[in-house]
Amino acid sequence: MFFLQVTTHSDVSLVLFLGTLGMLVLVIGLILFIIFHQRRVIRYQQKLQDLEIEQQKMMLTASIKLQEEERQRLAADLHDDAGPLLATARLYLNENLVNQDKSTQLQSIYQARQIIDDTIQLIRNISHSLMPPTLKNFGLESAVNDLFQKISGSGTINASSRFHDYSERLKPEKELVVFRIIQELVNNILKHSNSSFIHLTENVHGDKFYLRIHHDGRGIVQSDFEKLTKSNIGLGLKNISSRMRVVHGSINFEKDISQTYYKITLELPKDDPYES
Amino acid sequence: MGKTQIIEKLFLPILTYSFLLPVVISLVYFNKAKPRSVLLIVGGYGVTFFFLNHYFQYLQGFLHRSLYYFIYTLLEYVTFASLIFINIKSKKARFWGICISILFTVFLYLFNFVVRFKSFDSIPIATETLVLLVFSIYFFYEQFKDASSLYIYNHYCFWFTIGILIYLCGSLFIYVFGDQLTPEQVNQFWFFTYVVEIIKNLLFTIAIIIYSRKSNFKPEKINIPYLDIKEL
Numbered sequence: 001m002f003f004l005q006v007t008t009h010s011d012v013s014l015v016l017f018l019g020t021l022g023m024l025v026l027v028i029g030l031i032l033f034i035i036f037h038q039r040r041v042i043r044y045q046q047k048l049q050d051l052e053i054e055q056q057k058m059m060l061t062a063s064i065k066l067q068e069e070e071r072q073r074l075a076a077d078l079h080d081d082a083g084p085l086l087a088t089a090r091l092y093l094n095e096n097l098v099n100q101d102k103s104t105q106l107q108s109i110y111q112a113r114q115i116i117d118d119t120i121q122l123i124r125n126i127s128h129s130l131m132p133p134t135l136k137n138f139g140l141e142s143a144v145n146d147l148f149q150k151i152s153g154s155g156t157i158n159a160s161s162r163f164h165d166y167s168e169r170l171k172p173e174k175e176l177v178v179f180r181i182i183q184e185l186v187n188n189i190l191k192h193s194n195s196s197f198i199h200l201t202e203n204v205h206g207d208k209f210y211l212r213i214h215h216d217g218r219g220i221v222q223s224d225f226e227k228l229t230k231s232n233i234g235l236g237l238k239n240i241s242s243r244m245r246v247v248h249g250s251i252n253f254e255k256d257i258s259q260t261y262y263k264i265t266l267e268l269p270k271d272d273p274y275e276s
Numbered sequence: 277m278g279k280t281q282i283i284e285k286l287f288l289p290i291l292t293y294s295f296l297l298p299v300v301i302s303l304v305y306f307n308k309a310k311p312r313s314v315l316l317i318v319g320g321y322g323v324t325f326f327f328l329n330h331y332f333q334y335l336q337g338f339l340h341r342s343l344y345y346f347i348y349t350l351l352e353y354v355t356f357a358s359l360i361f362i363n364i365k366s367k368k369a370r371f372w373g374i375c376i377s378i379l380f381t382v383f384l385y386l387f388n389f390v391v392r393f394k395s396f397d398s399i400p401i402a403t404e405t406l407v408l409l410v411f412s413i414y415f416f417y418e419q420f421k422d423a424s425s426l427y428i429y430n431h432y433c434f435w436f437t438i439g440i441l442i443y444l445c446g447s448l449f450i451y452v453f454g455d456q457l458t459p460e461q462v463n464q465f466w467f468f469t470y471v472v473e474i475i476k477n478l479l480f481t482i483a484i485i486i487y488s489r490k491s492n493f494k495p496e497k498i499n500i501p502y503l504d505i506k507e508l
């Protein structure tokens with residue numbers, strides 16, 4: 001109210017000048033602030049969008065690359081193993097067979113049958129590795145136990161699994177995703193860690209489903225995992241990361257407090273009970 | 277008459293005719309721009325205030341001073357508030373804006389016809405400035421929140437708002453002190469209100485052009501050939 005009580009002419013002039021100048025500075029300052037602030041916000045949003053697109057591109061590339069690798073492996077298995085076996089069986093069953101004596105004929109037929117049996121077993125193994133029937137028919141627990149038994153059976157590493165509470169199965173789609181993640185993690189451990197044991201445990205706590213994998217070899221911690229998923233290498237880890245997102249779960253890599261082994265924890269929400 | 281006085285005296289006719297500039301631009305784009313509500317508001321405002329300023333002396337003698345100022349301030353407030361309101365999306369904000377506008381109108385009526393002011397309605401103008409300042413800040417706040425909006429200066433209402441702010445804030449102190457100024461001081465300072473008002477009219481013109489161009493924008497037709505698979 002002081003400014004409204006001025007009486008002298010010079011006071012009025014000064015107040016008018018300063019007041020008007022102040023208001024104009026305020027308005028122009030406000031406008032400039034609004035413009036520059038908004039430009040900064042838009043630039044930041046654009047940057048986030050670009051990063052997200054880049055990340056999605058990387059995930060997609062990783063997914064496609066893995067798919068191609070899988071196809072190449074399958075093609076190699078069929079070409080290198082099944083192909084020569086069937087070709088050999090064909091050799092035994094050629095047209096000259098009718099000109100040979102009975103015992104030679106019987107021997108050729110028997111050997112061809114043996115080769116065909118081996119081929120059937122080979123194709124069965126390829127098929128099981130693509131989609132294990134145990135998973136579909138008996139669930140995640142049986143499929144994981146099966147997998148760990150086969151690994152243990154090779155004699156190179158001690159692999160065991162224990163499901164504490166799997167009375168209510170997850171949905172089939174979720175079981176498949178979790179099984180693939182476990183397969184990928186186990187493959188990575190076998191390839192890179194040089195460990196002597198792998199142990200998997202399963203627990204349920206409230207509405208969350210937990211899977212923990214322990215191994216005593218060379219491992220990674222969570223910061224390494226995040227770095228590798230953002231880089232151009234680590235396709236398998238990117239695949240794990242995107243699969244976990246599909247099931248709305250999380251994965252944590254850590255070294256145990258005793259510093260003797262590495263622990264990988266998968267946490268996902270429980271579904272409604274699976275009705276078979 | 278000194279050179280400065282001549283220049284100052286020129287500002288009034290320039291101001292008067294500057295009200296017609298947005299009107300002319302509105303007429304040019306009238307058929308192209310849709311919806312036309314903004315053009316009608318600005319066009320009506322321009323024409324009305326052209327006449328109010330052009331026939332100022334005659335109207336001052338014809339109408340009572342209180343009535344003249346009441347009409348002038350009310351029309352100005354209604355125009356500015358509606359230009360900002362059109363672009364405020366929040367229903368709650370619009371409701372409160374209408375309530376404040378009703379209160380302001382009542383206050384304006386009481387001040388002009390009940391209170392005996394000396395020569396100028398300073399207090400209603402100060403109140404109008406504060407109210408429109410609040411509306412403008414709320415409009416900017418909504419624009420910030422809207423993640424889909426592009427640069428704010430691409431929005432036509434931005435130019436209306438800064439025109440209103442420059443005019444009201446630039447002339448606030450002169451109008452507030454209007455009652456206390458001597459005729460010599462009025463001659464010395466009053467021209468500045470003409471300057472800021474001319475700037476406001478220019479910014480309104482820019483707003484109309486941006487509004488008309490945005491509403492006239494048609495996305496390019498994508499030339500994808502029609503492929504009928506059955507015919508293959």
